[in-house]
Amino acid sequence: MKKISFCFIILFAITFYSCDEVLEVELDDEIRSTQAITDIISLKSAVTGLYDMLQSGTYYGGEFILAQALTGGIADATGFRERYAQLDNARVPTSSAYTESNWVDTYALVNASNLILEKIDVLGLEDLDSKGSALFFRALGHFDALRQFGEFTDSNSEFGIPISTSFVDSKTASTISRSTVALSYQQIVSDLKEAITLLNYDSDKFLVSKGAAEALLARVYLYQGNYALAEQLATSVINNSDYDLNSDYNDIYDEEGSLEAIFELQFLETDGNNLTALLSTSPPEISANFSDFFQPMDEDGDPRSFKFYDSGNVVYVDKYGTLDSDLKGNAVILKLSEMYLVRSEARARRNPTNLSPAIEDLNTVRTRSLPTQPILVTDINNFDAFVDVLLEERSRELAFEGHRWFDIVRLQRATTILGIEAFRAVYPIPQREIAISNGVIAQNPGY
Template sequence: MKKIHILILILSFGMFTACDSILDVELDDEIKTSEAITDIISLRSAVIGLYDIMQSGTYYGGEFILAQALTGGIADATGFQERFAQLDKAIIPTSSDYIKSSWVDVYALVNASNLILEKMAELNLDDENAKASALFFRALGHFDALRQFGQFTNSSSVYGIPVVTKYVDSESSGTIARATVAESFGQIITDLNAAIALFDYDDDRYFVSKATAEALLARVYLYQGNYPMAEQLASDVIGNNDYALNSRFNDIYDTEGSDEAIFELQFLGTDGNSLTEYLATSPPEVSANYQDFFRDMDADDDPRSFRFYDTGRVVYVDKYGTSDNDIEGNAIIIKLSEMYLIRAEARARQTPTNLVTALQDLNKVRTRSLPSRPILIANVPDFNAFVNALLIERARELAFEGHRWFDIVRLGKAESILGIPAFRTVYPIPQREVSISKGVIVQNPQY
């Protein structure tokens, strides 16, 4: 998909196209909302289109997942792509191709969701699952924007994100200023709660459902710092009999839609992922970091290391396929082991001087792979030691699934691990967006 300014979108039965820049887009090229969704059939096609946006090679189908591993320090840029080299150093310019495409992706998801919601109201279309899905994806788009471009760890910060709750066209897209962090979280949580109220439980792993929204809300509450609610939502999902930890870690990659999967983004031969293009070529554009990630995991004979292949020069990532022609590996968006790790952290945050129950959850995940090596209370004498242990488990369990950068930022470790100044723990807003908005969208401090 070519690149396009934040919200100049063309929607036709759920499919999106774009032009190279805002200057290439004529207003006549925009399909009016009345032509995009006219009945239940086109409404449901538009909902499927939301999954299509997520599949973009610059979103969950590729670069979004790679970016968080690169800036998080568990991946290396081993090819020739400048955008990956910038991410590898966690020194990202305002002209970065990655942040420009990511900004477009997240707001494409938001704007398409808004179109669905508005047309449902306008045409009085009654489909609770479609409405719930649009609310879920609007929340996800805003959340992915906030945790990349907003100061999400500071609840009192004014540097949130543009919160867009109406379908916008080229004339109005540049008039929406950044909300505060608290306001940004508020809209995300409101949308997810509304989705939960509308969704039914469904054990289909390839489409979002009530449990998917509960799981995402648990993640959102954890990032927000609402630890009691993060614990409660994670517990709700853990207690759902539709899901269970697989007996072996690697089963989730060997069997699509396994018991542990809560939401997998499914790729087929006709709409394959871009991950193997970057991870499985020779040499790969992106590989796993040996010194700070793979070495210790491999030395432990941890089964989680079996999804990586050390050639002695680079460490290939085999989570999505072993050749660049193998493009049907699903992206694991949410899985049950993450819920145990969320609950472990939420419990530790609430009782930092009593880590017993937090360790029980952490070990539930760890001992699946290392049954003879649980973390003992003596190994984590204080909360900081627990955080260090948690980061290791989260890295091994969730590597190259879009979490690492957010984890080290959220847990206050990015500066020490990466040796970067504090302002770089937030990605810059693409300068193009600041310029096009004529300063309505304010840049992050020190960029």
């Protein structure tokens, strides 16, 4: 077998790691599995396979979520694996085992989505939900790649990511160079806008829906710097009756598919997540940072600290279970409290001289957990002061859900908080991918 890489894995992404018989395609580096989708039944099975791909132990089933906490400074590598120590130091090498694996994950998802979209067109299959879901997942894969490996905060940068909108084999994949950041965002936004037109609103939180696509697009617009549309989309989700803030912050982890969840990746015993294996061993491979993250919450009596356990040696993360044998903790990918924080930031960006509307949204989230400790407008003198409060609130509200690193990067605090060189605010493209592409894929500056 050839070395597994982007150029290799995208050819076989369409196996989807699914247990469904229609997708049990024999793996071999010379086999094309394009025959896996032949009708509506196999098409729906293929879409189910996209959810399975998100569950990868190096994607939303584990390391992608934890990498952002490690590099973002709210987690510590307390085990013995070098890949986590590198992330903890926020000095990720071009040979990082994590980035090599996650690059494959994101582009496997993209290429699998491309195959579904191609088959829908070629076979003339009429299934708006499947098409909308595939567009959502292609956008998510590209977005996750962009915010890790591209200069996503600079719309003028040439260092975006390879954008793939057709199902490709390994030979073709090696010829795909990086797009600009602007063109990368353009494709992600286009896919989500089309997905919104195809999908329906749905109260089932375990499936991609129109509401989930709107929420993801709100997040994308915020990252892109399109604050008016970020506010507009976040407001649409906030006003959707399918969603409501839980009265207790921790209910979203204790109750599957709660009102607050917008899109929740469901794990069963048969396809269990890898999160508790990393967080709940003794000692855990990854723990919560004590002094900069857990202690301030604990001292405030913040119930958001209740999903963390201070053993006296390390702070365990209990969001996904308390034992390493707990396999069914769901990954919350989109939730309503994030939309309030998205809208809060968008409003502050649009009108930094009048922060009252932004602080009102922020307090909607904060006072659920700290009803007697709202942020007062008189305490926030300027936008920089607002960013300090926003980062703290996002840290507590979205901890260990895959946000922290991206937050401090896009809010331009990574270098000051972590003491790293500016170029390290973007992960390096895995050197393996550059070598396999014969230099078609260019490395990020500084690496």
